[in-house]
Amino acid sequence: MKFQGRSTFALHNRYISTIALLLVMVVLEFCASKSAAAADIGLSSDPTAELVNGELRPGSHVKLFLPNLPYLAISHAVNAALLRPENNERGWQYDLAISHTNHDxxxxxxELRKDAVFHDGRAFNADSVIENMRFFKQAPFTFSKLHLLFERAEKLGEYRVRFHLKEPYGAFLHDAIWLQFYTPEYLAKHGWNGKPTCPNLAEPGLFGMGPYVLHKGYIEGDRSSPEVVLKANPIYWGEDKAKVETITIYTNLTLAQAREQVLQDEAVLDLTPVSFADQLDTVMSPYAKLAVSTSLNNYAMHINMINGDPALLDQRIRFAINHAIDQEYLLNLSMLGEGVMSPTMVSPNFYKVDGAIASLAPFFAEYHQQNQTDIESLKRLVSDYQKEQGLDPNQPLQLTVVAQESFQFLIGDIQYFLSQINIALQVEVVFAEKIVFGRLFDTWQGKNKPWDLLLWGNYDWFKHPWSAFFVYRPFNDWSTLPPNPYLDALSDQLLKFNVESDEYQSLLAEVIRHVYEQNYMVFLPTPNNVYAVNKEVKFDPGRSAFVYLRDLEVTDWHWSIRGDKPYPKLRMVPLQINRQNF
Known part of the structure; x- marks a missing residue:
């Protein structure tokens, strides 16, 4: 606990208001659990699940704002792959494949499905896989090692394919989630992606195989239209068909705009992430309800060791930054307890990560015995560096952070913590994730505008800790680290071994230990996923970045279905919080 000495008027008032908010929410939940009949003092049960039937509702329309990695959710609604992400322990389920085997x-x-067809009706088979992998090899995604290890794809039969890799690669199934297949015409025009971000949704059309068709707009990691419209695919071949006829995803709203729209205006927005501080307002909204899940997500705060302030190359400064920031405070006050603490930039909720962290308990105990982390000691580290560099230790060390607008609630507190050790953090706020990515991607090539720290939401997209650790590989768009052969070797080994292998957990532990010891990123708590959802939309939040659009359903009382009928006041009562995966 590092609360001593933090009694400024602003922090004191924030502490009091936060505790008040928590107490009100606890009382509401308690009342609901004691008496479901007392709707005027508690929370009513959510009847949505009983009012939907798993079938497509003609005329239904759901509108979403997804500020973080929206192309992930959209791509698995529009496209299909051998596997698709799933909210289960292994992180995937079969999609175009029905079974698989591997040799070492x-x-x-x-083995492929025999009934899958593209949006235009043409059949999918082994030849489709071979053709797509030919284009993949010409312009692959580069966020994993697949582009280096993929050798060739072989047709074993009309509905059987074999992938040959140059060496063992235990993470291959997680890459297979992103091997999505396109029509020949689309490939001829756009090819595969060849970008740091994965899905290739360059234009509307009948090029995919998912339960939805991209009807309007485009969306990729580095560019998007302000509005993306999906329409239910009438010839979808899978079991999990679309249940909503039209889905609109907005990409250029601010979080404040989205909050007002979903809480105050029934037919403008149906679903959006909300800040932790907006939970009570969401519960009490006449049109929205609150949905929360534990997550595999991370706040990724990069330290620019490529061309940022030279101070960041000094391990003492990185150590001081990380240990000045009180994770427990951020978690319990800034984040209202919605998350878990993590010693490095990876969620403990990943398979076997909590075990890896637990195995490091002796290391952490010894580390904190040997290193002083009180404020005065950290302040001395900064002062010593300044004196060595001929800087005035009476003036703060100046650093700049770039952050998306939705993370301002964290930045203010981080500013305060760093000010206590004589580091002044200047904040540059941007309103779109693609702008943050642009600044990050330009850095390793030396084309960036200056920055020292950069914060984005690394929401799990890989169903494997690699979705956090991939930023530790130097000389790629996502990394801001100098060369590190040891960390490179660890990363190679981590991807080589299957998650069920005897070596996997110990490798995880060693990566976590090394990164923690070197302070290569700013380590922040793992957040829960928190959403405001229209009361007439069935939506269960998952643990990753994926919003499973195919699972969305609406009741007869949804604004898109009921027509001119007014929304009954009886349905405006506060509903119990939908908490998943706890």
Whole structure:
């Protein structure tokens, strides 16, 4: 606990208001649990699940704002792959494949569905896989090692394919989630992606195989239209068909705009992430309800060791930054307890990560015995550096952070913590994730505008800790680290071994230990996923970045279905919080 000495008027008032908010929410939940009949003092049960039937509702329309990695959710609604992400322990389920085998994690065989068709009606088969992998090899995604290890795809039969890799690769199934397949015409025009971000949704059309068709707009990691419209695919071949006829995703709203629209205006927005401080307002909204899940997500705060302030190359300064920031405070006050603490930039909720962290308990105990982390000691580290560099220790060390607008609630507190050790943090706020990515991607090539720290939401997209650790590989768009052969070797080994292998957990632990010891990123708590959802929309939040659009359903009382009928006041009562995966 590092609350001593933090009694400024602003922090004191924030502490009091936060505790008040928490107490009100606890009382509401308690009242609901004691008496479901006492709707005027508690929370009513959510009847949505009983009012939907798993079938497509003609005329239904759901509108979403997804500020973080929206192309992930959209791509798995529009496209299809051998596997698709799933909210289960292994992180995936079969999609175009119905079974698979592997030989020493180097040769992977897949049996394909025989009933899958593209949006334009043409059949999908092994030839489709071979053609797409030819284009993949010409311009692959580069966020994993697949582009280096993929050798060739072989047709074993009309509905059987084999992938040959150059060496064992235990993470291949997680990459297979992103091997999405396109029509020949689309490939001829756009090819595969060849970008740091994965899904290739360059224009509307009948090029995919998912339960939805991209009807309007475009969306990729580095560019998007302000509005993306999906329409239900009438010839979808899978079991999990679309249940909403039209889905609109907005990409250029601010979080404040989205909050007002979903809480105050029934037919403008149906679903959006909300800040932790907006939970009570969401519960009490006449049109919205609150949905929360534990997550595999991370706040990724990069330290620019490529061309940022030279101070960041000094391990003492990185150490001081990380240990000045009180994770427990951020978690319990800034985040209202919605998350878990983490010693490095990876969610403890990933498979076997909590075990890896637990195995490091002796290391952490010894580390904190040997290193002083009180404010005065950290302040001395900064002062010593300044004196060595001929800087005035009476003046703060100046650093700049770039952050998306939705993370301002964290930045203010981080500013305060760093000010206590004589580091002044200047904040540059941007309103779109793609702008943050642009600044990050330009850095390793030396084309960036100056920055020292950069914060984005690394929401799990890979169903594997690699979705956090991939930023530790130097010389790629996502990394801001100098060369590190040891960390490179660790990363190679981590991807090589299957998650069920005997070596996997110990490798995880070693990556976590090394990164923690070197302070290569700013380590922040793992957040829960928190959403405001229209009361007439069935939505269960998952643990990753994926909003499973195919699972959305609406009741007869949804604004898109009921027509001119007014929304009954009886349905405006506060509903119990939908908490998943706890």
């Amino acid at each position: 994690d180097k040769v992977w065989d897949f």
